[in-house]
Amino acid sequence: xxxxxxxxxxxxxxxxxxxxxxxxxxxxxxxxxxxxxxxxxxxxxxxxxxxxxxxxxxxxxxxxxxxxxxxxxxxxxxxxxxxxxxxxxxxxxxxxxxxxxxxxxxxxxxxxxxxxxxxxxxxxxxxxxxxxxxxxxxxxxxxxxxxxxxxxxxxxxxxxxxxxxxxxxxxxxxx
Numbered sequence: 448x449x450x451x452x453x454x455x456x457x458x459x460x461x462x463x464x465x466x467x468x469x470x471x472x473x474x475x476x477x478x479x480x481x482x483x484x485x486x487x488x489x490x491x492x493x494x495x496x497x498x499x500x501x502x503x504x505x506x507x508x509x510x511x512x513x514x515x516x517x518x519x520x521x522x523x524x525x526x527x528x529x530x531x532x533x534x535x536x537x538x539x540x541x542x543x544x545x546x547x548x549x550x551x552x553x554x555x556x557x558x559x560x561x562x563x564x565x566x567x568x569x570x571x572x573x574x575x576x577x578x579x580x581x582x583x584x585x586x587x588x589x590x591x592x593x594x595x596x597x598x599x600x601x602x603x604x605x606x607x608x609x610x611x612x613x614x615x616x617x618x619x620x621x622x
Contacts, residue, residue, distance in 0.1 A: 448504040456497055462567065463493035485575055492574040496583070502532065550580055553601060554592040556617035557608070560584065565613065572611050573604060591615065 448456075466489045473483045506529070513525035560566060566584035569591060574582045578599030583592045593604055608615050 448508060452500060452504055456500055458563065459493050459497050459500075463490050463497070466490045466493060488575050489571050492570060492582070495581070496570070499581075499583075505529075550594050550596050551601070552592060552594045553604075553618065554590060555615040556589050557584075557591050557613045557615055558589055558617075559613060560586055560589045560591075562586065568611060569608070569613050573607060576604065576607060579604070 466486055470483060470486045470490065473486060509525055510529065513522045516522060557565075557569065560569070563586060566586050569584050570582045573579055573591075573593055576595075576599055578597055579593060579595045581592075581594045584590070595601075595604065605615055
């Protein structure tokens, strides 16, 4: 894994840790349940992003090495690891075979993304919207990719982004 990715992962884990500490404090302080749930969702979103980044690194580093290796057992082991990750993810999300929902995705630019705080604000706010399944932001390219299913809609996502002062522009990809 490259150093830049390690730094980003460490920052995201530190952020998740801070959110988790907030969850503990909120639970002790009798904070309204919905607020605690939102904070838990922020932790989950941060950890999900780290998990995806780690999987990407694994695919680029370990899988490519195994594929180019002459060791058939090593290739089988690495591929088995990836299959087990997807199986666990499916189990974790309580998906039943054949019960897949339609997920829509859009990638767009947000020109006023200027720092990690901007990316966190977008990821937390949009990620907490009912139906949003993932939000990925890239500070460097100012790109955002959002995946969602009902009850979320593109109109609702656009409206939220406008409300938090990160209006979407430059639609790059429509799925």
